[in-house]
């Protein structure tokens with residue numbers, strides 16, 4: 001799996017406004033806390049820019065507040081530009097693939113993406129992109145997986161990969177994309193999202209250590225602290241057990257911190 005931070009492998013593998021994306025979300029990323037956009041002004045009044053109520057997502061990042069509305073719009077105050085989150089369009093796959101390869105600096109991520117896209121695990125409704133000024137700058141991909149519980153298989157989701165264009169990294173885009181997409185997923189039937197990666201980063205985005213919730217990692221190679229989960233509204237307490245990744249993660253040797261990790 002592709003990780004960041006202290007778990008980063010030396011061998012990196014590892015939501016329609018569709019066009020009318022139901023979950024399309026517009027965020028404003030501003031350097032200082034002066035809100036001037038319609039969405040930001042709406043935030044001050046507790047209404048979305050379209051006048052509807054909204055969800056509020058708070059970021060722990062210093063001087064960043066995010067206000068996301070999964071159906072109408074929202075804003076994140078942080079870095080001085082506007083970002084839109086929407087579902088990837090089918091004809092954007094090549095662009096997203098290139099973006100991921102360049103973010104990770106490793107072509108094998110492209111093979112993993114190809115494998116996932118060709119598999120049962122892929123779902124067009126789970127591939128989110130971030131756009132700034134019309135340019136695709138980030139991706140948060142969720143794919144299908146299983147939770148092998150004592151009583152039956154439960155459908156679950158895996159977040160991987162998350163990627164932001166190198167020139168756009170560390171500007172709040174990755175965090176906004178993950179938080180907004182998780183909000184969008186709250187309407188899905190799957191009860192859980194799992195991720196493998198840097199605990200400091202993902203815990204800030206709402207993930208919890210999975211073992212503490214009764215979940216077993218799909219591989220013993222995944223350190224306990226690196227295996228995390230988000231419980232979605234459909235989660236029920238009896239849902240415990242081992243996460244089962246889809247085939248492409250195994251076939252692309254993209255499980256755990258990497259061969260040299």
Ligand SMILES: CC(C)(COP(=O)(O)OP(=O)(O)OC[C@H]1O[C@@H](n2cnc3c(N)ncnc32)[C@H](O)[C@@H]1OP(=O)(O)O)[C@@H](O)C(=O)NCCC(=O)NCCS
Pocket residue numbers: 002003004005006103104160161162163164165168169170171172173174175176197201
């Ligand atoms: C990881 C990634 C998706 C984060 O997106 P981003 O938009 O750059 O991150 P944000 O601006 O939302 O958050 C920044 C914080 O993330 C953490 N972070 C980002 N990149 C990091 C890295 N390479 N190593 C460690 N921490 C990192 C830091 O805590 C950083 O805060 P700081 O700048 O104050 O130190 C992006 O940097 C990326 O595409 N990296 C390459 C691919 C990758 O590793 N993907 C994640 C594994 S699936």
